[in-house]
Amino acid sequence: xxxxxxxxxxxxxxxxxxxxxxxxxxxxxxxxxxxxxxxxxxxxxxxxxxxxxxxxxxxxxxxxxxxxxxxxxxxxxxxxxxxxxxxxxxxxxxxxxxxxxxxxxxxxxxxxxxxxxxxxxxxxxxxxxxxxxxxxxxxxxxxxxxxxxxxxxxxxxxxxxxxxxxxxxxxxxxxxxxxxxxxxxxxxxxxxxxxxxxxx
Amino acid sequence: xxxxxxxxxxxxxxxxxxxxxxxxxxxxxxxxxxxxxxxxxxxxxxxxxxxxxxxxxxxxxxxxxxxxxxxxxxxxxxxxxxxxxxxxxxxxxxxxxxxxxxxxxxxxxxxxxxxxxxxxxxxxxxxxxxxxxxxxxxxxxxxxxxxxxxxxxxxxxxxxxxxxx
Numbered sequence: 001x002x003x004x005x006x007x008x009x010x011x012x013x014x015x016x017x018x019x020x021x022x023x024x025x026x027x028x029x030x031x032x033x034x035x036x037x038x039x040x041x042x043x044x045x046x047x048x049x050x051x052x053x054x055x056x057x058x059x060x061x062x063x064x065x066x067x068x069x070x071x072x073x074x075x076x077x078x079x080x081x082x083x084x085x086x087x088x089x090x091x092x093x094x095x096x097x098x099x100x101x102x103x104x105x106x107x108x109x110x111x112x113x114x115x116x117x118x119x120x121x122x123x124x125x126x127x128x129x130x131x132x133x134x135x136x137x138x139x140x141x142x143x144x145x146x147x148x149x150x151x152x153x154x155x156x157x158x159x160x161x162x163x164x165x166x167x168x169x170x171x172x173x174x175x176x177x178x179x180x181x182x183x184x185x186x187x188x189x190x191x192x193x194x195x196x197x198x199x200x
Numbered sequence: 201x202x203x204x205x206x207x208x209x210x211x212x213x214x215x216x217x218x219x220x221x222x223x224x225x226x227x228x229x230x231x232x233x234x235x236x237x238x239x240x241x242x243x244x245x246x247x248x249x250x251x252x253x254x255x256x257x258x259x260x261x262x263x264x265x266x267x268x269x270x271x272x273x274x275x276x277x278x279x280x281x282x283x284x285x286x287x288x289x290x291x292x293x294x295x296x297x298x299x300x301x302x303x304x305x306x307x308x309x310x311x312x313x314x315x316x317x318x319x320x321x322x323x324x325x326x327x328x329x330x331x332x333x334x335x336x337x338x339x340x341x342x343x344x345x346x347x348x349x350x351x352x353x354x355x356x357x358x359x360x361x362x363x364x365x
Contacts, residue, residue, distance in 0.1 A: 025274060033267055135253075
């Protein structure tokens, strides 16, 4: 059951949601939508899928609001629900690719829409930024879902190892191992890219 | 990472340093070593560059009214299917006891039906003719059959019939 006397203001909001308060739900979405949409988009590589995913997440939150045990912050719990939901989607996508419907939900089609913001004004800078994004996206998509999640949370969400561990329900050691393996893969991919460019 | 030059433990320490996860005393010690050991310095620079090079485009802006629409959609779905999936952990003991009894009854019923079906599909051996009886029957048939006679003649003559065209 939700304990309303927690110092986290979201716990009180969750208690209201558990009673079916729609306004409280809207307030919770309003407060966390930016971070969760960003996380989902980083993980899934697709804006529309990310929006659907976050709506699904809040549906789960609504359903489970009454059984939330405030051992940590609500925001950490929301991270966990979102990452789990995105991981499930990624795993399903992998299965779909495996059985021959490759490319579904991939971000390749969106690359042409990527436009850097003002910090890279010249055409060369824009091209370089796009190239970096493309390389990063490709490298991240090649990672196993578990490593991808840890990398996105640590690098792009700026979470500490401890926060990533809390968000995923794993140990700090496991976070470190996954990050380590992810970085090794990324370095190998970079080396392969460089070798291919030299050959080309 | 240059695995031939530095150990895996050192690589992990470097990663912690890049991520700002190393306690300050350990970080200072490692920085001193990096300043003195070229292989460690190279691995550190490589790792730092790889980490810094990771970049993704800015994410899309949150669409206006997203929170309102999301809340409305969630409430709509919840009213369409108001019952949450059953959870054993929160079910009262009477429900759990009834479910356990039903499970046991189902198992017993399944075993009973299985035994009955096996009697129908595979009748007991005593109900069929024994193997010896069957062999005697076949031998008697062969003894009186003209086909058997032809077979023995063919074997004795060492001649094989021409294959049919």
